[in-house]
Amino acid sequence: xxxxxxxxxxxxxxxxxVSHENAKLDHNIVVVNTCGFIDKAKEESVNTILEQVxxxxxxxxxxxxxxxxLSERYRNDLQHEIPGVDAWFGTMELPLILKxxxxxxxxxxxxxxxxxxxxxxxxxxxxxGCNRTCSFCAIPLMRGNxxxxxxDEIVTEAKHLVKMGVKEIMLIAQELTYYGLDIYKxxxxxxxxxxxxxxxxxHWIRLxxxxxxxxxxxxxDVMRExxxxxxxxxxxxxxxxxxxxxAMKRQMNKQEIYDLIHAVRDKVPGICLRSTLIxxxxxxxxxxxxxxxxxxxxxxxxxxxxxxxxHEENTxxxxxxxxxxxxxxxxxxxxxxxxxxxxSFEKNQELVGRTFKVLVDKKEAGRYLARTExxxxxxxxxxxxxxxxxxxxxxxxxxxxxxxYDYDLEAELVELS
Numbered sequence: 120x121x122x123x124x125x126x127x128x129x130x131x132x133x134x135x136x137v138s139h140e141n142a143k144l145d146h147n148i149v150v151v152n153t154c155g156f157i158d159k160a161k162e163e164s165v166n167t168i169l170e171q172v173x174x175x176x177x178x179x180x181x182x183x184x185x186x187x188x189l190s191e192r193y194r195n196d197l198q199h200e201i202p203g204v205d206a207w208f209g210t211m212e213l214p215l216i217l218k219x220x221x222x223x224x225x226x227x228x229x230x231x232x233x234x235x236x237x238x239x240x241x242x243x244x245x246x247x248g249c250n251r252t253c254s255f256c257a258i259p260l261m262r263g264n265x266x267x268x269x270x271d272e273i274v275t276e277a278k279h280l281v282k283m284g285v286k287e288i289m290l291i292a293q294e295l296t297y298y299g300l301d302i303y304k305x306x307x308x309x310x311x312x313x314x315x316x317x318x319x320x321x322h323w324i325r326l327x328x329x330x331x332x333x334x335x336x337x338x339x340d341v342m343r344e345x346x347x348x349x350x351x352x353x354x355x356x357x358x359x360x361x362x363x364x365x366a367m368k369r370q371m372n373k374q375e376i377y378d379l380i381h382a383v384r385d386k387v388p389g390i391c392l393r394s395t396l397i398x399x400x401x402x403x404x405x406x407x408x409x410x411x412x413x414x415x416x417x418x419x420x421x422x423x424x425x426x427x428x429x430h431e432e433n434t435x436x437x438x439x440x441x442x443x444x445x446x447x448x449x450x451x452x453x454x455x456x457x458x459x460x461x462x463s464f465e466k467n468q469e470l471v472g473r474t475f476k477v478l479v480d481k482k483e484a485g486r487y488l489a490r491t492e493x494x495x496x497x498x499x500x501x502x503x504x505x506x507x508x509x510x511x512x513x514x515x516x517x518x519x520x521x522x523x524y525d526y527d528l529e530a531e532l533v534e535l536s
Contacts, residue, residue, distance in 0.1 A: 120235060121244045121291070122187065123152045126213060128232035133222035139235035148182045149174075150216065153189035155261055157429035164189045165201075172203035184208065186216060188261040210262055211247075231279055237480065239513030240287040240323075240496060241280050245273055245311065249293035251330065253357075254368045254436035255400065255428065258293050265294065267302050274314050277321060286513065287323035287478060288315070289495060294330045296338075309337040316345040322515065323478070325495055327353040331379055332370040339386040349492040352383065353393040353422075359414040360407040363400055368435065373410075380418050391493035393422035398455060399448030400428045401439035408451050412458045421466060422499050423459040425452045460525050467500070467523035474519045474533055477502050479510050489518070489530075502528045 123139060130137040138146070149171045153164035164187070171183045182205045190197065191209035198207060208216050214224040234241055248263040249256075277288060292298065299307025315324055324347055326338070331354050342348045358364055361373050371379075384390060396411065415423065427448035430441040443451075477489035480496070487504040494500045504510065504518055510532075518530035 121232075121242050122210075122213075123150075124232040124235055126150065126152070126186075126216065127235075129213065129217055129225060130220060130222060131233055132225050132231070133217070133220065135220055135222060137233065139233070147180060148184070149180055150184045150186060153185060153187035155188035155190075155192045156257065157426065157431070159429075161189055168197075168201055168204065172201060175203060182219075184216065184219060186210075186212070188258075191261045192257065234280075234283065234285075236496075237513065238284040239478065239480075240289070241283075241285045242291050243273065243276060243280070243288045244268075244291050245295065246292040246298055250297065251294060251370075252368055252435070254366065254439075255357075255397065255431065255434060257431040257434050260433055262293055265297050265301055267298050267300070267307075269302060270307070270311050270314050273311060274318065277315055277318050281318060281320040284513065286321070286515075287325065288321065289325045289327055290315075291327045294328065295326060296329045296333070296335055306333075306335040308335055309341050312338060312341045312345070312348060316341070316347055322347055323349050323492060325349045325351050325492075327495065329354045331356060331376060334379055334383075336382060336386060339383060339390075342390075343387050350387055350390045351393070351493055351495065352390060353495070354383075355395045357395065357397045358400070358407070358411060360403075360410045363403060363407050366402055366436070366439070367397070367400060373414075377418070391421040393424075393495070393499070394420050395424045395426065396455065397426050397428050398452040399443040401430075401436060401441055401443070403428075403443055403451075408454065411455055415455070415458050415462065419462050419466070420459070421493065422463070423456070424498060425456055427452050464523070464525045467525070467528060470520045470528060471523050472520065474517055475502070475530075476515055477504075477518050477530070479504070479512055479514050479516060481512060482510075489516070500526055500528055502530050504530050504532060506532050508532060 127137045127139060151168050151171055154160035168185055174180045175183050184206050185204050186208040188210055190207045194207045206219060217224050246265055246267040248265045249259050250265045280288060296308060298311060299305060329352055342350065356376060357367055357369060359373050359376060364371060431437060475491045477491050479487055479489045481488050487510050489502045489504055491502060502518060510516060517533040519533050520528050520530050522529035
């Protein structure tokens with residue numbers, strides 16, 4: 120999404136009319152930005168390309184270009200299989216895409232991009248690529264080694280976003296906690312957070328994709344000290360069984376993960392911890408699955424997402440036998456999520472009667488949908504606000520929680536004196 124927004128901003132600055140997923144259908148050129156991470160994402164990307172090529176064959180489009188991870192990883196194969204695409208570009212070839220439009224790559228446009236999100240929040244990418252060698256992951260193949268943006272560049276981008284009306288930024292990277300090691304020779308995420316926290320008008324800063332191994336605990340000190348850094352941490356753990364962690368090359372063991380979670384909660388009491396897990400990795404046993412369920416029951420993470428294992432070429436796990444069937448992977452994922460669903464329901468029940476500051480995201484079916492600082496966009500809880508009062512989208516309001524479900528909350532507006 121961020122890459123698409125940057126491309127759109129460059130095209131716009133070159134005087135080219137551009138929009139994200141244009142609903143008016145009055146465009147003549149399409150750029151499909153693809154994902155190549157797991158099977159479902161690859162399938163969606165290929166289907167989208169085929170749909171656009173078919174429109175071109177029908178005379179409804181002049182050109183179809185493809186960029187992004189799928190193109191980076193499978194360009195040679197795809198050129199033969201889908202000849203209707205006019206040109207293919209990798210993940211780092213923005214200037215080459217612009218050349219197709221006789222457009223200049225304007226390097227001075229730091230942070231100036233066309234947002235495809237509502238204007239009150241945006242994602243902010245702080246680095247590109249990853250130096251980790253997790254056995255299941257193809258991201259380094261598509262994105263290369265870790266390259267950090269400078270603190271000055273990121274702060275400049277954040278200031279641009281605030282001028283556009285953004286109140287919340289979600290920091291993203293292939294690996295957030297490695298930030299700075301390449302350019303500052305130290306983990307510098309804590310320093311970056313201090314500078315971002317000082318940006319006037321930036322109300323919420325949220326951390327996504329924080330790798331747990333060698334986790335820099337100093338970022339939690341900044342989180343605790345600065346009121347505009349959300350007490351929220353997305354930390355992908357992937358598994359808890361030592362067998363699986365070793366096979367996945369996660370550079371941590373079970374006890375270290377337990378210790379890290381305790382340390383995080385000690386430093387920031389009340390922090391919301393989100394994680395992602397993988398079900399059905401090669402060699403995963405019933406014992407491993409049970410261990411993961413016990414872990415969830417013991418540590419009671421606030422938010423959990425789960426992927427079924429995808430067997431990816433050129434990863435080290437590809438040499439392992441993918442010996443868990445697709446049906447069994449799905450069954451295990453569901454089983455694990457049922458444990459988490461109960462935890463989520465119980466945690467939400469504890470919020471009934473409490474008052475929270477929330478950010479109003481949208482109005483849907485006559486109801487306003489908002490989020491607390493403990494909830495990120497699309498992946499976490501929504502707060503459904505009842506009542507007929509008009510609420511401006513993108514404003515902060517205070518609400519009292521009146522009802523709780525597995526993953527959502529109902530609330531009523533609270534008038535502050």
